[in-house]
Amino acid sequence: MFSKEDVLVLRALAAQVRDLAEEPRNQILRVMWRDHTSLRGHRPMIFVSPEGSWREVLPDSVLRCADPGARALENDLRQRIFRARFIRDDVPVERSVLIPRASVPISEGWGITPQRIDSKAPGGAWGYKPVIESPSDWKKLRMPQLQVDEEGIRAHADAVQDAVGDLLDVRVTGCTHFSFHMMHIYCDFRGLTNMMMDLYDEPGMVHDVIAFFTRGFQGLIDQMRGQNLIDLNNGPHYHYTGGLGYTHDLPGEGYDPDHVRTLDVWGAAEAQEFAQVSPDMHEEFILSYERELLSNFGLNGYGCCDDLTRKLDNVKKIKNLRRVAVSPWADVEQCANQLGKDYLMTWKPQPAYLAEATFRDDFVLQYLTEELRKGAHARMEIILRDTHTCRNDPGRFARFVKAARTAIETVHGPSEHLWI
Numbered sequence: 001m002f003s004k005e006d007v008l009v010l011r012a013l014a015a016q017v018r019d020l021a022e023e024p025r026n027q028i029l030r031v032m033w034r035d036h037t038s039l040r041g042h043r044p045m046i047f048v049s050p051e052g053s054w055r056e057v058l059p060d061s062v063l064r065c066a067d068p069g070a071r072a073l074e075n076d077l078r079q080r081i082f083r084a085r086f087i088r089d090d091v092p093v094e095r096s097v098l099i100p101r102a103s104v105p106i107s108e109g110w111g112i113t114p115q116r117i118d119s120k121a122p123g124g125a126w127g128y129k130p131v132i133e134s135p136s137d138w139k140k141l142r143m144p145q146l147q148v149d150e151e152g153i154r155a156h157a158d159a160v161q162d163a164v165g166d167l168l169d170v171r172v173t174g175c176t177h178f179s180f181h182m183m184h185i186y187c188d189f190r191g192l193t194n195m196m197m198d199l200y201d202e203p204g205m206v207h208d209v210i211a212f213f214t215r216g217f218q219g220l221i222d223q224m225r226g227q228n229l230i231d232l233n234n235g236p237h238y239h240y241t242g243g244l245g246y247t248h249d250l251p252g253e254g255y256d257p258d259h260v261r262t263l264d265v266w267g268a269a270e271a272q273e274f275a276q277v278s279p280d281m282h283e284e285f286i287l288s289y290e291r292e293l294l295s296n297f298g299l300n301g302y303g304c305c306d307d308l309t310r311k312l313d314n315v316k317k318i319k320n321l322r323r324v325a326v327s328p329w330a331d332v333e334q335c336a337n338q339l340g341k342d343y344l345m346t347w348k349p350q351p352a353y354l355a356e357a358t359f360r361d362d363f364v365l366q367y368l369t370e371e372l373r374k375g376a377h378a379r380m381e382i383i384l385r386d387t388h389t390c391r392n393d394p395g396r397f398a399r400f401v402k403a404a405r406t407a408i409e410t411v412h413g414p415s416e417h418l419w420i
Helices: 004-021 024-037 051-057 068-087 135-140 150-164 182-190 192-201 203-226 279-294 309-315 332-339 361-374 395-412
Strands: 046-048 096-100 115-118 126-129 169-173 266-269 299-302 321-326 344-347 379-384
Touching: 004 068, 004 150, 046 395, 068 150, 068 395, 096 150, 126 182, 135 203, 150 169, 182 192, 182 203, 182 279, 192 203, 203 279, 266 279, 279 299, 279 309, 309 321, 309 332, 321 332, 332 344, 332 361, 361 395, 379 395
Parallel strands: 046 379, 096 169, 266 299, 299 321, 321 344, 344 379
Antiparallel strands: 115 126
16 A cells, blocks of 8 residues: 555546546547558657656656655656657557566576676766676576566555556556567676677577577566466557557457467567677577567567668568667668568667757758658658757757657648647
């Protein structure tokens, strides 16, 4: 149970979210997202994530709840309200509060604890501190086991239900986020520089380790199947590496709501640590293993911040591929030529423009318009991520969205929906 003081804070915010969710705009956006991800849309969708900038937009000093669980929910509700009222991108406001019973871990549960060298600067970068110093150290690896804290989850869900259940739709779910980051794990344990050297000096070792990770993740998937812990993610769920899960194409044929399959959900993978690795080595050392895992899922996304322009031939071999990341360093026109109308181009515009001393509206508008023109013959979505600072000027996100809408109208013509 949350304290009376925490409940009062949560209820006031939940009432605002409920009212925002009832606006007709949200139903239009849901339909637009479903058409978009099902390759029926006609113009890019816009998704803006303040990410690191949330600490400037909604600093901890704004939060009033004391209980950690209440505080996390308060933060989530405040973010929804801020997005709906001030950012005004294409993310619908939903009145649901989803509490997952399980999740796919990244570097946890493998028998080794990664270490990092932290920066002394607030919000600064960190460096790898390898814990695998020789090939024999990999013997410390263990297959991960699914961990479900049923009692803790139920207690938290009951507290949320008691606090806001009459205002919002509170639901305990299974796992709804399936993304795999095997090269991320390798580097967490071994370090980025060592990984690069291993590709040449110890290629067999790299294959053995990535094969182990592949079996480990497949084991987690099988455990979720066995415990009926897979849940749909074809709604407001964030789909790595960008965009939302709304789609007409999931769940799959033969869907049973009492036994959700991986065939009914989105999956994703990436290997951004391979940004400077050749297409052939990318295929050999990681993509071939990622394809094996992703073959489980009904729809898939691939990529992150790395430039995939020269790697798309192999990427397109992923079963049920739907989303492909086009990073700020990728060639938008070449990617559009290769992906065409058969995939979604998850284009990530340069986030650094929000971090400059002055936000240059005309420059950002020109940049967005030029890049959208390069990809106009494909299916693009604008996914602004990695925004680690907005220079304490949250209004920049709304200005970015305004520029993006103007650019879309310039390239694709007027919209029947006037969002500005």
